[in-house]
Amino acid sequence: xxxxxxxxxxxxxxxxxxxxxxxxxxxxxxxxxxxxxxxxxxxxxxxxxxxxxxxxxxxxxxxxxxxxxxxxxxxxxxxxxxxxxxxxxxxxxxxxxxxxxxxxxxxxxxxxxxxxxxxxxxxxxxxxxxxxxxxxxxxxxxxxxxxxxxxxxxxxxxxxxxxxx
Numbered sequence: 689x690x691x692x693x694x695x696x697x698x699x700x701x702x703x704x705x706x707x708x709x710x711x712x713x714x715x716x717x718x719x720x721x722x723x724x725x726x727x728x729x730x731x732x733x734x735x736x737x738x739x740x741x742x743x744x745x746x747x748x749x750x751x752x753x754x755x756x757x758x759x760x761x762x763x764x765x766x767x768x769x770x771x772x773x774x775x776x777x778x779x780x781x782x783x784x785x786x787x788x789x790x791x792x793x794x795x796x797x798x799x800x801x802x803x804x805x806x807x808x809x810x811x812x813x814x815x816x817x818x819x820x821x822x823x824x825x826x827x828x829x830x831x832x833x834x835x836x837x838x839x840x841x842x843x844x845x846x847x848x849x850x851x852x853x
Contacts, residue, residue: 689794689829691766697828698746698764698792705850706750706760712787715749715757723747723759733757739783750787759786768798769825774805774814781817789823796827796836805838815839 689697699717706714715730723731724741730749731737734757740747746762761784763777769791781789797805804810805825815823815838824846827836832850837843 694766694794694828695745695764698762701828701832702746702748702760702762702790706748709849711753712750712758715751717749718747720745721747730757734759736784740780742780742783744780752787759784760788760790761786762790762792765791765793766795767793768795769793770798771801771804774801774823774825777823778814778817781821781823785818785821787821789817789821791823791825792828793825793836794827794829796833797825797838806840808839808841811839812841 702717703714706712718726720743722741722743724738726737734749737759740759744761745764748760748762750758750760752758761777761780763773765773773791777789777791815825817823822839822842824842825836825838826846827833834843834847837846
């Protein structure tokens with residue numbers, strides 16, 4: 689799968705994911721945009737957006753059932769995801785407090801970090817943000833590779849969410 693096909697699969701999958709969640713509605717998607725620099729009335733309703741002086745591959749704006757605007761961050765990788773990539777998304781998520789933060793790879797995570805990503809004591813402080821939210825990492829080819837979903841402690845709840853897609 690080439691980069692364009694992979695990105696199109698991600699956009700389609702994220703759009704389906706948002707539409708399957710009755711608690712949120714899709715507003716717009718930004719691609720490779722520093723949202724802290726946007727002069728946008730919707731972004732002005734997201735207090736954390738001014739802290740988002742970074743660029744994610746996709747930044748999706750949604751509105752929740754309480755009419756609050758929220759972000760979904762997505763970084764995509766054609767390569768295996770390494771610890772540096774996870775650290776970068778961890779900082780982004782802790783700053784912007786998105787509804788969801790996804791790391792999607794065509795090849796899953798790097799084997800060098802197996803001991804880290806399978807140890808809850810080590811991985812929780814890295815993947816966890818905004819108290820009870822977690823970055824979710826997975827491999828995407830012809831759908832989500834279920835065995836690739838990390839951290840391990842979010843697998844079952846994430847499976848339930850994607851079953852609707």
